[in-house]
Amino acid sequence: MVREVAEARLVVPANTRPRVSVIIVLYGRADMAIPAIAALIANSPPCFELIIVDNASPDDALELVSSRVVGATIVRNSLNVGFSAGVDVGALHARGEFLLLLNSDVFVEPGWLPPLLAALDRSPSLAGVSPVLLNIDGSVQEAGSLLFAGGVTRAVTSADRWALDFSRTVPYVSAACLLLRRSVFTKLGGLDCVYGLGYYEDVELAMELDHLGLSLGYVAGSSARHVHGASSSRERAMRRTVHNRAIFARRWQSRLDELPPATDHLTASAEVRARDAFAVDRVLIIDDRVPQTDRGSGDPRMATIATRLAALWPAARVTLLGASLDGADRYAPALLAAGVEVAACSFDGAQRWLEQRAGHYSAIIISRTDNLLRFREMVERTQPLALIVADVEAIYSRRTAMRATVMAASDPALAASCAEEAVRQREVELEGWNWAQVAVCVSREEAAEVRAVAPGTTVHVLPPVARAPERLVPYAERSGVVFFGGFMGGEASPNADSVRHLVDDIMPLLWSRRPQLALTVAGSDPTPSILSRAGERVAVIGRVDDPFHTLGARLVHVVPERFGAGVKTKLIESMASGTPFVTSPIGAQGLHLGELARHLVADHPAQFAEMTLALLDDPDLWRFVQRGLAGLAEQHFSPLVLDRTLVELMADLGAAPPLGP
Structure with missing residues (x-):
């Protein structure tokens, strides 16, 4: 040669x-x-x-x-x-x-x-x-x-x-x-x-x-x-x-x-x-798993936080520890390429992993309330000097209490069990939030709640982020309605309940006025009850590679959430993609809708149907809402907003501002 x-x-x-x-x-x-x-x-x-x-x-x-x-x-x-x-x-x-x-x-x-x-x-x-x-x-x-x-x-x-x-x-x-x-x-x-x-x-x-x-x-x-x-x-x-x-x-x-x-x-x-000898700032993120970016449940937000930390502070070491091997081989490569070290192991393996790195980290972000309790002892023992950040991805006690209310009439035993679980979750939340020196929440409403019960903890608002596509698809190029969201949480999840409520209680009202209206249900891991509702007018398509393509092909995103907590990533993606939605007061929490709420927030099935039909039948209203939602997404949920908040968070953890633009 x-x-x-x-x-x-x-x-x-x-x-x-x-x-x-x-x-x-x-x-x-x-x-x-x-x-x-x-x-x-x-x-x-x-x-x-x-x-x-x-x-x-x-x-x-x-x-x-x-x-x-x-x-x-x-x-x-x-x-x-x-x-x-x-x-x-x-x-x-x-x-x-x-x-x-x-x-x-x-x-x-x-x-x-x-x-x-x-x-x-x-x-x-x-x-x-x-x-x-x-x-x-x-x-x-x-x-x-x-x-x-x-x-x-x-x-x-x-x-x-x-x-x-x-x-x-x-x-x-x-x-x-x-x-x-x-x-x-x-x-x-x-x-x-x-x-x-x-x-x-x-x-x-x-x-x-x-x-x-x-x-x-x-x-x-x-x-x-x-x-x-x-x-x-x-x-x-x-x-x-x-x-x-x-x-x-x-x-x-x-x-x-x-x-x-x-x-x-x-x-x-x-x-x-x-x-890592030259890395002054060493940040460990602990979560249930390596973030599965196409499956919801707060995972896309965590992946974004990790990759932006690595991008803004390239001389730091950002490590993500997933306490499960599920999906790790599939989702780790994108994080690794973005400069985030990834480890995945069982809970017992996580203990050995932390012992091998005893005293190594300057700050530890622990996501989800139960993980604050699960990891507290081993973190205090192996990383005694690290500052602790509680990532309040959602206030689960609030969501579980709401579910108890929803289930009270149809299933009193389940409602009672949910009420007991909400009390347990609240105790864990209070202990974890007060243990941490810093907390991050997804909305101003939840941040105010954490400040009220953990006055010694510094609290930041770190919402989900969605990047706007290069082009917002116009009204004339869309059709039908959509529900988009993952079902990783199973039949008891807010998304599964929302789809059942949508298909059983709201779509019949819409079909009485528009018999040919098609509903697309998109999202990973559809449950048996969701799959059973597929039919001539309901397409259950499962996981999609590009949520913006799926949302951008439909006229209205209908999300009748009856219980939940946190800010809904699916609705932020809907805003950024220029897809008007109709949701419940629970779904609208933290979205800064202002005057747009009167067109988009419904309390009962008939109101959901009327608001959805108004958007379907009035192109001028639809365009007005599209422009308004896209503007709110840019103002409150853009990457620039996330970066500013991360700089404030890292300052509380002792890190200097990032170098250059």
């Missing part, structure tokens, strides 16, 4: 305004360099320039490379000035916004560059990023690296899929394939040449960046293969490593003394401590 590549002309794409300046320092081994350049050209978008710096190769490598590669800038040094100086010379010729330091024995793989650029575009505090480096056989050579006391380094080589899929800040990364902001590189004066021919200049760079408050990142989804040591013997490399480590350790002794010691056997606990 090397011979075939070497005999072909390799043309670097002409680029008057390159975004990336690729710098390859050459010292012999054209048999490696030419295939590496071929891989760069074949697997990269045409947004780069190539700068080859020859460090006085002892063989004919320069002649071979220059005769095969067309369009590269070639710089000839009269002697081997070492890797750092070679890179610095190459950077003087660079025009790109970013510099890519690329070893001549690294072969980038298809799709390697866009994820790296995207990571830097998202995070101003990231100065540089690296892909996973693989050995030629495909095994992991480096997925970021660790730094220990005394300057000892160790590559992360875990073959665990979740570890490889976890994009994160790291103590340092090898300069074998490192994409850097040229502005930061220039501010530092380039790579430090004190390390001679090579080794430890990349670790020095990491420490200099840390001193400036900047970070390096490992980016999942980007990969390159590295021969490793092709231009130097193992013995020479070891001598240089030992020599340069001593220089590095003297320079950074005070900072290195803060790091964990290196050991012959690296335990999982020691690896985590070394990995």
